[in-house]
Amino acid sequence: MQTDRHQSICKLIDKSLAGDVSSQEEKSLRQHLLACAACKQYWDTSNRAIAGLKGFAFETDPNLPGKIFAALTLRAAQLETQQLSHRQLAWSYVAALVLTLAGSFAAMQLGDRFASAFSASQQQVQLGLIAIWIVPSVCFCLLLPTLPLMSKRRLHAKGLPL
Amino acid sequence: MTLAATESEPERIARGLRHRDVALLQTLVQQYQYRLVRYFIFLLGTRDPVDDLVQETWLRVLERGRSYDGESRFEPWLFAVARNLAIDHTRKHRLVSLDSDDNDEREAVSFSPVSGADSPFEQAARSEDAQHLAQSLQLLQPVYREALVLRFQEELSLQEISQVVGASVSTVSSRIYRGLAALRQQMDGGAHAN
Ligand SMILES: [Zn+2]
Numbered sequence: 001m002q003t004d005r006h007q008s009i010c011k012l013i014d015k016s017l018a019g020d021v022s023s024q025e026e027k028s029l030r031q032h033l034l035a036c037a038a039c040k041q042y043w044d045t046s047n048r049a050i051a052g053l054k055g056f057a058f059e060t061d062p063n064l065p066g067k068i069f070a071a072l073t074l075r076a077a078q079l080e081t082q083q084l085s086h087r088q089l090a091w092s093y094v095a096a097l098v099l100t101l102a103g104s105f106a107a108m109q110l111g112d113r114f115a116s117a118f119s120a121s122q123q124q125v126q127l128g129l130i131a132i133w134i135v136p137s138v139c140f141c142l143l144l145p146t147l148p149l150m151s152k153r154r155l156h157a158k159g160l161p162l
Numbered sequence: 163m164t165l166a167a168t169e170s171e172p173e174r175i176a177r178g179l180r181h182r183d184v185a186l187l188q189t190l191v192q193q194y195q196y197r198l199v200r201y202f203i204f205l206l207g208t209r210d211p212v213d214d215l216v217q218e219t220w221l222r223v224l225e226r227g228r229s230y231d232g233e234s235r236f237e238p239w240l241f242a243v244a245r246n247l248a249i250d251h252t253r254k255h256r257l258v259s260l261d262s263d264d265n266d267e268r269e270a271v272s273f274s275p276v277s278g279a280d281s282p283f284e285q286a287a288r289s290e291d292a293q294h295l296a297q298s299l300q301l302l303q304p305v306y307r308e309a310l311v312l313r314f315q316e317e318l319s320l321q322e323i324s325q326v327v328g329a330s331v332s333t334v335s336s337r338i339y340r341g342l343a344a345l346r347q348q349m350d351g352g353a354h355a356n
Contacts, residue, residue, distance in 0.1 A: 045346050
């Protein structure tokens with residue numbers, strides 16, 4: 001019976017050290033430790049072991065922070081460039097879309113007005129708009145997916161790792 | 163009153179990480195250098211890859227710092243980042259698994275014959291008790307060493323350790339008990355073992 005009590009106190013000591021006891025449990029533990037040499041020894045040995053963990057001093061490389069700062073600065077620059085190119089890409093898509101829509105609208109709706117202004121047939125104006133407006137913007141849309149690749153090549157040319 | 167004056171330390175760090183503030187990172191690198199080195203040594207039981215892993219940790223913090231919300235302390239988040247990198251390292255180099263379940267925990271605290279080579283613990287032991295513990299630590303399974311360093315050196319709560327290691331609080335408690343049992347065994351030669 002007494003052994004069971006000691007064992008439960010040893011478990012309570014472990015829980016206490018792990019930071020997992022209520023204030024009531026902590027109080028009853030302290031009371032038992034005042035009166036029980038065996039459990040007190042368990043408590044002392046545990047605390048000595050924990051204190052022993054603080055007796056290690058690992059050596060650190062004094063040059064390590066400098067190396068890390070350099071790596072962080074380089075990586076931050078890379079991330080900034082990537083972020084910028086993503087932003088540029090997004091705006092380019094928007095611009096291409098707007099150009100295509102505006103060109104199509106002009107070709108469809110304003111063809112006759114342009115035709116009279118330039119003394120040309122409506123068909124000629126539509127062909128002109130397709131050639132100088134819609135085809136370039138469609139080509140631009142098609143070329144956009146290659147921009148990230150070009151940006152990577154530029155980074156590589158600057159000597160920054162990809 | 164300015165924003166900087168009212169915000170807590172974790173909020174200040176979270177704000178800096180959101181803006182990828184390299185100056186803040188440099189302060190954190192200095193502040194946590196020793197603690198990260200110690201954590202990796204306890205986790206891996208070796209010194210060799212530690213400096214590279216510390217550097218990788220800060221690069222990861224720079225890249226993914228936006229996922230730190232500043233609502234809880236910075237340390238558990240930082241150690242969780244470090245731990246993931248250590249797991250990647252052990253997988254890559256086929257070392258002892260750090261993400262194993264606890265089925266073989268009983269076996270993990272038993273000691274095998276002591277190796278002759280100086281372990282990082284033996285090299286770093288500065289007190290007589292630390293010298294006693296060095297051998298046990300080298301032979302202890304990484305998950306127990308990790309629980310010990312996070313609880314007794316980093317002084318994290320059980321909940322915070324559970325957040326770092328991605329295990330339940332009861333698993334973390336059990337790892338601490340077993341780790342302590344191994345150390346006690348070494349301190350008193352098994353006189354009062356469980
Ligand atoms: Zn007792």
